[in-house]
Amino acid sequence: xxxxxxxxxxxxxxxxxxARTALRDVSLQIGxxxxxxxxxxxxxxxxxxxxxxxxxxxxxxxxxxxxGKDIADAEYxxxxxxxxxxxxxxxxxxxxxxxxxxxxxxxxxxxLGLTQKETELRAYEALQQVGLEPExxxxxxxxxxxxxxxxxxxxxxxxxxxxxxxxxxxxxGLDPGGSREILSLIASLQKERGMTVILxxxxxxxxxxxxxxxxxxxxxxxxxxxxxxxVFAQADALKEIGLSVPAATEVxxxxxxxGIPVRPDVTTAExxxxxxxxxxxx
Amino acid sequence: xxxxxxxxxxxxxxxxxxxxxxxxxxxxLAYIIILFFADNPYAYGLxxxxxxxxxxxxxxxxxxxxxxxxxxxxxxxITVLFNLFLTPGDVLxxxxxxxxxxxxxxxxxxxxxxxxxxxxxxxxxxxxxxxNKLTDALERGMRPLxxxxxxxxxxxxxxxIALRFIPILSEExxxxxxxxxxxxxxxxxxxxxxxAKSLIPLLVPxxxxxxxxxxxxxxxxxxxxxxxxxxxxxxHPLRYATRDVIAYLVFAAFLAGMIVVIRLF
Ligand SMILES: Nc1ncnc2c1ncn2[C@@H]1O[C@H](COP(=O)(O)OP(=O)(O)OP(=O)(O)O)[C@@H](O)[C@H]1O
Ligand SMILES: [Mg+2]
Numbered sequence: 001x002x003x004x005x006x007x008x009x010x011x012x013x014x015x016x017x018x019a020r021t022a023l024r025d026v027s028l029q030i031g032x033x034x035x036x037x038x039x040x041x042x043x044x045x046x047x048x049x050x051x052x053x054x055x056x057x058x059x060x061x062x063x064x065x066x067x068g069k070d071i072a073d074a075e076y077x078x079x080x081x082x083x084x085x086x087x088x089x090x091x092x093x094x095x096x097x098x099x100x101x102x103x104x105x106x107x108x109x110x111x112l113g114l115t116q117k118e119t120e121l122r123a124y125e126a127l128q129q130v131g132l133e134p135e136x137x138x139x140x141x142x143x144x145x146x147x148x149x150x151x152x153x154x155x156x157x158x159x160x161x162x163x164x165x166x167x168x169x170x171x172x173g174l175d176p177g178g179s180r181e182i183l184s185l186i187a188s189l190q191k192e193r194g195m196t197v198i199l200x201x202x203x204x205x206x207x208x209x210x211x212x213x214x215x216x217x218x219x220x221x222x223x224x225x226x227x228x229x230x231v232f233a234q235a236d237a238l239k240e241i242g243l244s245v246p247a248a249t250e251v252x253x254x255x256x257x258x259g260i261p262v263r264p265d266v267t268t269a270e271x272x273x274x275x276x277x278x279x280x281x282x
Numbered sequence: 283x284x285x286x287x288x289x290x291x292x293x294x295x296x297x298x299x300x301x302x303x304x305x306x307x308x309x310x311l312a313y314i315i316i317l318f319f320a321d322n323p324y325a326y327g328l329x330x331x332x333x334x335x336x337x338x339x340x341x342x343x344x345x346x347x348x349x350x351x352x353x354x355x356x357x358x359x360i361t362v363l364f365n366l367f368l369t370p371g372d373v374l375x376x377x378x379x380x381x382x383x384x385x386x387x388x389x390x391x392x393x394x395x396x397x398x399x400x401x402x403x404x405x406x407x408x409x410x411x412x413x414n415k416l417t418d419a420l421e422r423g424m425r426p427l428x429x430x431x432x433x434x435x436x437x438x439x440x441x442x443i444a445l446r447f448i449p450i451l452s453e454e455x456x457x458x459x460x461x462x463x464x465x466x467x468x469x470x471x472x473x474x475x476x477x478a479k480s481l482i483p484l485l486v487p488x489x490x491x492x493x494x495x496x497x498x499x500x501x502x503x504x505x506x507x508x509x510x511x512x513x514x515x516x517x518h519p520l521r522y523a524t525r526d527v528i529a530y531l532v533f534a535a536f537l538a539g540m541i542v543v544i545r546l547f
Binding site: 017051054056079082083086087088089091093094095096097098107108111112142156157160 | 460467483486
């Protein structure tokens with residue numbers, strides 16, 4: 001599924017004293033099968049942007065196209081769109097409500113109008129994919145740990161079998177082990193299913209490790225858009241807007257600046273390791 | 283949604299905004315009471331002029347004030363119709379089964395005006411006073427009730443917490459709605475029963491988070507040694523300034539004028 005944002009501007013509470021421009025003239029193309037990292041300072045408009053992709057928010061100006069159709073059209077079926085563009089919000093507490101985990105995961109597919117059998121099949125499949133043990137399927141979602149809740153929330157969206165999966169800071173508040181598990185889970189789903197993934201994150205390491213394209217937002221606009229190597233090569237510009245580069249990049253940049261012959265544009269720890277070791281072997 | 287305020291405070295710094303909330307509360311109350319004694323056109327004229335003067339001083343856009351009026355339009359309409367057609371007296375107009383009397387027309391007009399001024403006065407008060415200041419004024423005003431063991435401070439604290447939580451909860455509601463809509467929920471489809479059922483995915487997370495927030499707040503208050511109203515001092519104590527005295531005097535003059543006009547005619 002192809003998504004296009006065409007000069008999208010979004011103003012919250014327009015025509016009031018609290019009016020606030022959260023997106024300014026954003027144009028983007030999101031193709032099929034990519035893993036996109038969306039980064040930006042707090043308040044730069046990331047959450048606002050992703051809510052345009054499934055029609056939860058309507059652009060104040062400009063349009064959003066899904067497979068060539070304007071999703072703001074009156075006759076466009078936005079509910080069906082939400083099944084195809086799955087959005088997982090930051091706080092699982094905002095969506096868990098059923099008596100047990102399994103029923104909660106069934107909520108999405110049921111809303112798509114699937115049969116009971118198909119709904120349960122998908123819920124079961126999604127719960128397995130996110131790696132939850134069958135013991136928790138009939139527990140109350142409110143009794144789970146933070147990481148488990150997050151998995152249930154992701155399963156709740158995966159059960160709709162979206163073509164595009166958007167995650168708003170899925171690892172916030174998780175320990176390093178838990179966050180690695182969730183991210184590698186998402187990465188493997190993306191490969192297996194050929195899904196498009198958009199990952200909103202504050203961790204440069206995470207986006208560098210998993211994304212093949214990085215979009216940088218600042219003050220409601222897109223300021224950079226490219227491969228991790230391209231984006232993290234602009235370390236100074238990133239620092240200017242309150243972001244940083246991955247630690248591995250920083251190390252290699254400093255080594256390079258000190259005259260050591262390593263590539264300064266590495267983005268992951270593995271690459272940096274190879275470069276530095278290679279430098280000794282050379 | 284973020285800018286939501288209960289009541290309808292309008293940010294500005296007019297002389298009315300700067301007044302002590304007790305002045306506004308007391309005068310509005312007195313104004314409403316005196317309105318009920320007004321029984322002739324002159325008294326209404328005076329009250330109307332005073333109200334409009336206050337609106338001018340408040341610098342609140344008329345549009346905002348009229349918005350508050352909409353709520354009572356229906357009530358006013360019914361009052362007017364009942365008074366217009368059901369008051370016996372000298373017949374003015376007669377058609378089919380309806381008769382309009384002179385007395386009826388007069389009462390209807392006065393009733394409408396009274397209702398209008400009533401809402402106008404309270405709107406001007408709430409538009410120029412933040413809910414928190416109003417609560418402060420109420421707490422101060424209810425202090426004598428402490429003799430009867432009314433927990434005045436606790437009531438006021440509950441009111442301010444409730445007021446503070448309204449924007450938080452409305453923001454939360456919006457977020458939960460979005461999260462459920464992202465899973466294909468629809469809140470505006472189907473018959474009444476179906477709609478009521480569609481609220482469950484919204485209400486459950488909202489209740490859960492409200493209870494959590496309430497618990498957190500209680501803990502945070504205890505951690506900062508909150509132990510009720512006893513011996514508690516205020517960060518912003520209410521103190522009368524010169525302008526408040528002037529305001530009381532101006533209002534007293536208006537009140538005297540009203541009493542004279544009511545007595546005279
Ligand atoms: N519902 C809303 N009503 C009014 N203003 C909002 C609303 N949501 C966000 N904003 C404002 O829009 C701007 C962009 O917010 P947004 O949530 O998109 O930022 P973000 O990049 O997701 O930030 P964060 O990293 O903190 O999640 C902010 O200035 C914010 O205050
Ligand atoms: Mg956000």
